[in-house]
Amino acid sequence: MAEEKKEKLTIVMFSGDLDKALAGFILATTAASMGMEVSMFFTFWGLNIIKKNEGSIPSKGLMRKMLNFINRGGSKRLKLSKFNMLGLGTGMMKRLMKEQNMPSVDEFIKTALEMGIKLVPCSNTCGIMGVPPEAFRPGVVSMAGAAFFLGEARKSKVTLFI
């Protein structure tokens, strides 16, 4: 099948919650394995999912430094939207996932990149929140704005806002 004939799935990852990140990657990788072309567009708290797990985030100005400290991000720091219970619920969920041989978010990101899924940080929110390109893990596509997302969505069979 020619590249331009592939059906497309586009997902906005707005949330930085562990459960929503999992939902997004389960759908994205399954779609890719079904032969769909997949783009994931990360914005607001969703940017945390694709930030590097190591080091601190360099940013300018006191407010952005503070924001990037309390909102550090990284796939290993994501928490459940419910029952986090100071990390207890989140830890329990991670163990239950492992028992079922469900990949972690970190593993899902690697698989997604290997499958050719495009991971795109939103330039608009990166600008506001002071998140520089080097905050993201290798493999992440360069930033793009709302117009890029809408262009992808217009060509998509399915578009989800998670």
Added chain:
Amino acid sequence: MAEEKKEKLTIVMFSGDLDKALAGFILATTAASMGMEVSMFFTFWGLNIIKKNEGSIPSKGLMRKMLNFINRGGSKRLKLSKFNMLGLGTGMMKRLMKEQNMPSVDEFIKTALEMGIKLVPCSNTCGIMGVPPEAFRPGVVSMAGAAFFLGEARKSKVTLFI
């Protein structure tokens, strides 16, 4: 109009909040009454919406037993995402709905089933959370995974992630 020509609406019910459950069922039943074919795919906390209201949920292992105790679910136990106020806000919302002759979630589920709306629990999350098929109310279609949902979504005119 032949069955296969009907326009389709597919909804992912990720959230187990009362307000989002209502939004989902208002859209689903309205779409069905407009002649659309509707599938609702329940995942993560959304599974709570279609669990039986009675009895406890049998599951294996201490962690899953705990999770199914604190995350019991059932259409009558759903809470508002905002202003729950220890149940006061949720109770108030239910009374306001009754005053306006708006069905409860429980009634909406019965109507949805009567209208032929497919209610499908996500097998992936049921596996992780240890939710067995017998936890769901009668009429709920057998579990299916992300590939099933994507197959439905690809054939749909409108797909929503709630």
Added chain:
Amino acid sequence: MAEEKKEKLTIVMFSGDLDKALAGFILATTAASMGMEVSMFFTFWGLNIIKKNEGSIPSKGLMRKMLNFINRGGSKRLKLSKFNMLGLGTGMMKRLMKEQNMPSVDEFIKTALEMGIKLVPCSNTCGIMGVPPEAFRPGVVSMAGAAFFLGEARKSKVTLFI
């Protein structure tokens, strides 16, 4: 391009959070500037976004009066879904937006109306919550129900539930 040939974007604004309101308006106004026809359908807490900022909301019955007091709404009263920190985080986000010349939600609404974006309050939830038409800012289209939204969504290239 003839009006009926324009590609359509339809957005359900369910949430009344500042961050989700911004995401919605960034997408809506960008789509309109790309020549798309845009409808935004406000329901549940999302109604708060398009309420007037001034005065109180007249409503009948003690419960609805209470609800409209604690859930006053107005574009200037929206809070972040995360890190609100008693208003500190929300204030910080507003300052960061201003520094980047990002419009406020209030300015976004005015721009959206000027661009011909339809802002439609959901009649079903207005009925339950006791929100009268005069609670909304001028320019907001008259209320419509779920069937109206579905009609728009069926004609849309992209539909999002935010």
